[in-house]
Amino acid sequence: MDRVWVLAETGEQGPTALTLELLTKARTLAPAVEAVAWGPGTASIAAALGEHGASRVYDVGDIGGRLPGAPVAGAIAALMRDGEQPDAVLIPASYDGRDVAGRLSAMLDRPVLTNVTGLAEQDGSVLTEHPIFGGTKILHARFTGEGPGIYVVRAKSFASEPAGGAAAEVIALPPVDAGPAGAATIVQRHVEEASGPKLDEAAVVVSGGRGLGSAESYALIEELSHLLHGAAGASRAIVDAGWVPYSHQVGQTGKTVKPTVYLACGISGATQHLVGMKGSKNIVAINKDREAPIFSVADLGIVGDVHKVLPALVEALKSRS
Amino acid sequence: MHVVVCVKQIPDPAVPGALDQVTHTLDRSGKLVMDDSDSYGVEMALQLAGNVEGSEVTLVSMAPGGETSGLRTALAMGAARAILVSDDALSGSDALSTAKALAAAIRRAEPDLVIAATESTDGYTGTLPVQLAELLGMPSVTFAKGVSTDGTTLEVERQTEAGYDEVTCPLPALVTVTAGVVEPRYPSFKGIMAAKSKPIDVLSLADLGIDPSDVGVRGAREEVVDVADAEARAGGEIVMDEGDGAARIVAFLEQLKVI
Numbered sequence: 148m149d150r151v152w153v154l155a156e157t158g159e160q161g162p163t164a165l166t167l168e169l170l171t172k173a174r175t176l177a178p179a180v181e182a183v184a185w186g187p188g189t190a191s192i193a194a195a196l197g198e199h200g201a202s203r204v205y206d207v208g209d210i211g212g213r214l215p216g217a218p219v220a221g222a223i224a225a226l227m228r229d230g231e232q233p234d235a236v237l238i239p240a241s242y243d244g245r246d247v248a249g250r251l252s253a254m255l256d257r258p259v260l261t262n263v264t265g266l267a268e269q270d271g272s273v274l275t276e277h278p279i280f281g282g283t284k285i286l287h288a289r290f291t292g293e294g295p296g297i298y299v300v301r302a303k304s305f306a307s308e309p310a311g312g313a314a315a316e317v318i319a320l321p322p323v324d325a326g327p328a329g330a331a332t333i334v335q336r337h338v339e340e341a342s343g344p345k346l347d348e349a350a351v352v353v354s355g356g357r358g359l360g361s362a363e364s365y366a367l368i369e370e371l372s373h374l375l376h377g378a379a380g381a382s383r384a385i386v387d388a389g390w391v392p393y394s395h396q397v398g399q400t401g402k403t404v405k406p407t408v409y410l411a412c413g414i415s416g417a418t419q420h421l422v423g424m425k426g427s428k429n430i431v432a433i434n435k436d437r438e439a440p441i442f443s444v445a446d447l448g449i450v451g452d453v454h455k456v457l458p459a460l461v462e463a464l465k466s467r468s
Numbered sequence: 469m470h471v472v473v474c475v476k477q478i479p480d481p482a483v484p485g486a487l488d489q490v491t492h493t494l495d496r497s498g499k500l501v502m503d504d505s506d507s508y509g510v511e512m513a514l515q516l517a518g519n520v521e522g523s524e525v526t527l528v529s530m531a532p533g534g535e536t537s538g539l540r541t542a543l544a545m546g547a548a549r550a551i552l553v554s555d556d557a558l559s560g561s562d563a564l565s566t567a568k569a570l571a572a573a574i575r576r577a578e579p580d581l582v583i584a585a586t587e588s589t590d591g592y593t594g595t596l597p598v599q600l601a602e603l604l605g606m607p608s609v610t611f612a613k614g615v616s617t618d619g620t621t622l623e624v625e626r627q628t629e630a631g632y633d634e635v636t637c638p639l640p641a642l643v644t645v646t647a648g649v650v651e652p653r654y655p656s657f658k659g660i661m662a663a664k665s666k667p668i669d670v671l672s673l674a675d676l677g678i679d680p681s682d683v684g685v686r687g688a689r690e691e692v693v694d695v696a697d698a699e700a701r702a703g704g705e706i707v708m709d710e711g712d713g714a715a716r717i718v719a720f721l722e723q724l725k726v727i
């Protein structure tokens with residue numbers, strides 16, 4: 148491969164962690180790495196993108212309050228029609244990233260490989276890795292035929308490392324009119340602020356599941372995560388039930404976490420939960436069912452009642468401090 | 469308002485999945501059921517249609533062998549009719565090919581609103597609905613945790629990494645819903661009986677004017693190379709709590725120097 152593009156997302160502190168992970172990986176795949184970004188702040192992230200290996204950043208510009216899927220994919224497709232041809236486009240597995248990937252796929256008439264957790268060149272083609280059956284098996288796939296490969300890559304699949312390059316050259320793209328397809332507009336943003344370390348960055352994550360029995364019991368999870376200077380996570384079951392906001396969800400459709408310690412409390416260990424936390428260095432599980440699948444990944448498993456073990460644990464930790 | 473809901477029919481997730489040894493694709497030879505993920509879309513459609521006078525709900529599915537059992541479940545919940553795309557040449561279709569087939573069927577139904585799930589239980593590519601929206605030339609709002617419409621404009625609460633956004637767009641549009649969005653109703657006995665006689669339009673590729681070599685295995689431009697066992701985690705220590713569970717965890721955390 149000669150040229151790889153990375154869709155760069157901008158967060159509050161510059162490019163998102165996943166963006167930098169993708170740039171770092173892209174450097175191992177091709178000599179030319181370039182980014183595509185949107186929003187008013189592209190110039191301000193050019194240094195960080197360059198430092199992680201991007202020589203250029205194509206700037207879609209400010210898209211107003213519109214959802215990025217249609218306008219950003221439209222700008223990328225237009226760039227390709229004008230003769231710029233990457234061999235691969237790496238896209239973060241985020242809400243907006245997935246939207247851009249889906250749109251781009253239909254625009255270019257190229258399929259997408261999603262849930263990618265590994266990329267490696269082999270005999271001139273790129274082999275992807277996808278965890279299946281809760282990560283117990285790894286599927287390898289690749290694109291065939293002409294045209295760029297579109298890859299949607301999961302967070303924390305690769306480490307991010309700076310390469311020390313100069314700031315990426317910013318190339319402003321002409322505005323695109325996404326037409327009716329681009330009509331979805333954000334009118335108001337709501338941020339559900341959690342105190343303490345971020346779920347996907349914390350060294351300790353304490354997660355609760357349906358085994359807690361009620362929304363009130365989640366207070367135990369919060370207290371425990373606080374005592375351990377960690378973050379509080381959740382299974383989808385209790386997010387769907389409305390006990391905790393979605394931003395706490397760990398798993399396939401939630402956050403991917405790889406803390407030093409993950410404590411799963413009253414969580415069965417469904418395959419979709421496991422793919423989001425199986426990479427944790429140490430896993431502790433508390434579940435009253437000895438047969439719960441979570442125990443198959445636990446380094447320490449306590450077969451017991453969360454209503455007994457958790458309060459005792461909170462007391463024990465409090466008495467130490 | 470005409471609401472079209474995507475309903476994927478999948479192998480029963482309660483039965484452990486098996487991969488075909490040769491093609492590495494999921495074995496879909498058994499009886500299929502409605503993907504639970506789509507029951508939220510069906511419920512959402514019925515509720516939205518109930519709020520806008522003169523609305524109706526149509527289901528659309530692509531499945532092999534003329535399979536309709538999952539569609540009957542969704543019809544029993546209250547949808548009026550269904551469209552099934554079924555053709556041998558579609559077997560082995562990737563998400564984009566599936567989107568093309570579904571788009572051709574949906575276009576004929578002239579919907580105001582198309583609803584899908586954020587991702588399916590068995591395939592979970594999560595890209596199909598947006599591909600579909602692009603093929604239909606519609607705006608899309610993914611990851612909706614709340615949806616309302618007056619039949620002209622769509623208002624969505626869309627999940628984000630940090631919270632949610634309020635998003636608006638004109639109809640026609642496509643929305644993908646998460647599992648938390650509504651509580652799906654159970655089909656009533658009356659509903660189940662009524663579903664037996666509701667119309668299901670079965671369409672082939674020829675009916676849709678799609679070239680069979682564009683879709684299915686022949687149209688696929690990605691291939692599975694192999695499937696390998698993942699590195700297994702070393703077995704841990706599983707103990708019964710005899711009142712010492714908390715102490716054990718404290719000791720474990722100490723040993724890791726987390727506390």
Ligand SMILES: Cc1cc2nc3c(=O)[nH]c(=O)nc-3n(C[C@H](O)[C@H](O)[C@H](O)COP(=O)(O)OP(=O)(O)OC[C@H]3O[C@@H](n4cnc5c(N)ncnc54)[C@H](O)[C@@H]3O)c2cc1C
Nearest residue numbers: 356357358382383384398399400401413414415435452453
């Ligand atoms: C497409 C798709 C995507 C999904 N994405 C995700 C995702 O991102 N994240 C996710 O988590 N899930 C996801 N799921 C859902 C997943 O399949 C499970 O339904 C969910 O993880 C179950 O949550 P749970 O473990 O809290 O609940 P349950 O499976 O109900 O487990 C509760 C557990 O608590 C135990 N228990 C009960 N009482 C007690 C007690 N007093 N003390 C101790 N233990 C007790 C029980 O033994 C049981 O093991 C997804 C599903 C689909 C179809």
Ligand SMILES: Nc1ncnc2c1ncn2[C@@H]1O[C@H](COP(=O)(O)O)[C@@H](O)[C@H]1O
Nearest residue numbers: 474530584585587588591592593594596
């Ligand atoms: N064969 C199908 N028939 C109907 N709807 C489908 C089909 N495949 C996918 N969908 C819809 O698209 C969503 C996302 O699917 P996927 O891309 O497999 O994750 C599903 O949850 C369904 O709502």
